[in-house]
Amino acid sequence: MTIDTASRLRIAICTGGGDAPGLNAVIRAVVLSALNRGWECYGIRDGFNGILSPKSYPRGGVIPLTRDTVHGITPLGGTIIGTTNRGNPLRYPTLLPDGTVIERDRTDEIVNGLAVYGIDALISVGGDGSMEIASALTRKGVRVIGVPKTIDNDLDGTVATFGFDTAVAFATEAIDRLHTTAEAHQRVMVVEVMGRYAGWIALNAGVSGTAHAVLIPEIPYDIHKVAAKIKSREAEGRPYSVVVVAEGARPIEGSVSLIAPKEAGRAERLGGIGERVARELEALTGRETRVVVLGHLLRGGTPTTFDRLLALRFGAAAVRALEEGQSGVMVALDPPTVRYVPLEEATRRMKTVPLDSDTMLTARDLGISFGD
Numbered sequence: 472m473t474i475d476t477a478s479r480l481r482i483a484i485c486t487g488g489g490d491a492p493g494l495n496a497v498i499r500a501v502v503l504s505a506l507n508r509g510w511e512c513y514g515i516r517d518g519f520n521g522i523l524s525p526k527s528y529p530r531g532g533v534i535p536l537t538r539d540t541v542h543g544i545t546p547l548g549g550t551i552i553g554t555t556n557r558g559n560p561l562r563y564p565t566l567l568p569d570g571t572v573i574e575r576d577r578t579d580e581i582v583n584g585l586a587v588y589g590i591d592a593l594i595s596v597g598g599d600g601s602m603e604i605a606s607a608l609t610r611k612g613v614r615v616i617g618v619p620k621t622i623d624n625d626l627d628g629t630v631a632t633f634g635f636d637t638a639v640a641f642a643t644e645a646i647d648r649l650h651t652t653a654e655a656h657q658r659v660m661v662v663e664v665m666g667r668y669a670g671w672i673a674l675n676a677g678v679s680g681t682a683h684a685v686l687i688p689e690i691p692y693d694i695h696k697v698a699a700k701i702k703s704r705e706a707e708g709r710p711y712s713v714v715v716v717a718e719g720a721r722p723i724e725g726s727v728s729l730i731a732p733k734e735a736g737r738a739e740r741l742g743g744i745g746e747r748v749a750r751e752l753e754a755l756t757g758r759e760t761r762v763v764v765l766g767h768l769l770r771g772g773t774p775t776t777f778d779r780l781l782a783l784r785f786g787a788a789a790v791r792a793l794e795e796g797q798s799g800v801m802v803a804l805d806p807p808t809v810r811y812v813p814l815e816e817a818t819r820r821m822k823t824v825p826l827d828s829d830t831m832l833t834a835r836d837l838g839i840s841f842g843d
């Protein structure tokens with residue numbers, strides 16, 4: 472969709488979903504690119520909560536972002552305006568007098584809230600959930616540009632999202648460190664990494680960190696096959712192994728490991744699969760086993776150079792898109808350039824690991840077991 476451009480825009484930015492290294496770099500690029508055009512820039516606190524729950528923000532749910540606000544934030548993890556992965560405005564959990572909880576659409580309140588603040592256009596940074604919300608707001612007449620973010624790399628329509636490279640780099644370093652202790656103690660070390668529905672982090676870090684088995688959501692595993700891999704290493708005089716497990720991995724006959732089931736306005740919380748795999752491998756191989764859960768460590772820290780640059784490029788490209796009069800599109804990496812894809816296209820399907828991809832073939836050629 473292309474809209475007439477206003478010469479001086481008042482824009483807002485929000486960050487939604489789980490945080491990812493690079494969010495602050497996007498914010499800085501958006502703010503500086505906007506200010507350098509003579510525009511004004513505001514930040515909505517904690518996803519859309521700054522508009523939906525203004526009473527929770529005595530110092531303002533929508534705050535001005537200035538050159539000073541974004542000074543020095545490029546290398547910082549987190550997001551200076553906050554984020555949330557609870558309370559999707561499309562399906563907002565609401566308690567009824569009889570105690571039941573229903574989900575209701577609160578996007579009209581966001582449309583009105585943006586109008587009250589005189590916001591001409593919104594830049595929404597987030598994963599699939601945030602892009603779905605952005606797409607709904609576009610249909611309601613809000614001028615929106617999406618910026619893709621997720622450490623899980625499961626967002627379609629872009630070759631890469633920022634945060635993923637940082638998460639993989641950290642996981643690889645952790646796996647490297649576990650090799651030496653695994654070998655010294657002749658143990659099996661199981662490393663659980665994030666990746667709810669897609670195994671990108673487990674696969675890329677597992678291959679780079681030379682793990683011996685990698686279990687991903689895309690391939691339900693047979694624990695006996697993983698145990699056989701560990702035993703064959705033993706037979707070759709290597710009585711230790713490193714196994715990487717994505718939190719969304721599941722056995723062939725079984726389901727994912729849940730910490731908490733899905734609730735209104737909130738996805739299910741996964742966790743515990745590393746523990747389960749370790750227990751079963753110890754029983755099947757007789758080898759002492761330990762588990763390390765990397766969890767939220769993967770979302771923290773300073774973004775890698777790749778992620779910083781990508782985040783800065785995405786932020787600046789989002790502002791250029793507004794200047795060009797675009798709306799309803801997501802900035803996407805299409806090397807060597809960035810392009811704009813319709814939000815509907817970006818949210819149509821989840822990007823999971825293709826089983827015939829080059830990285831999968833590489834892993835198999837290297838002898839890594841997927842438990843299949």
Ligand SMILES: Nc1ncnc2c1ncn2[C@@H]1O[C@H](COP(=O)(O)OP(=O)(O)OP(=O)(O)O)[C@@H](O)[C@H]1O
Nearest residue numbers: 487488489518519556558559597598599600601621
């Ligand atoms: N701007 C927002 N305001 C409120 N809630 C949001 C916002 N953006 C996203 N959410 C909520 O967070 C959930 C996850 O968001 P999203 O898919 O954008 O992030 P993600 O990077 O994929 O991370 P996650 O693992 O949390 O899904 C959404 O389904 C929605 O419930």
Ligand SMILES: O=P(O)(O)OC[C@H]1O[C@](O)(CO)[C@@H](O)[C@@H]1O
Nearest residue numbers: 489490556622623665666667741
């Ligand atoms: O613990 P939280 O913040 O709800 O988020 C956990 C989820 O976030 C993600 O890291 C995506 O950011 C998923 O892999 C994970 O399941």
Ligand SMILES: [Mg+2]
Nearest residue numbers: 488598599600
């Ligand atoms: Mg998501």
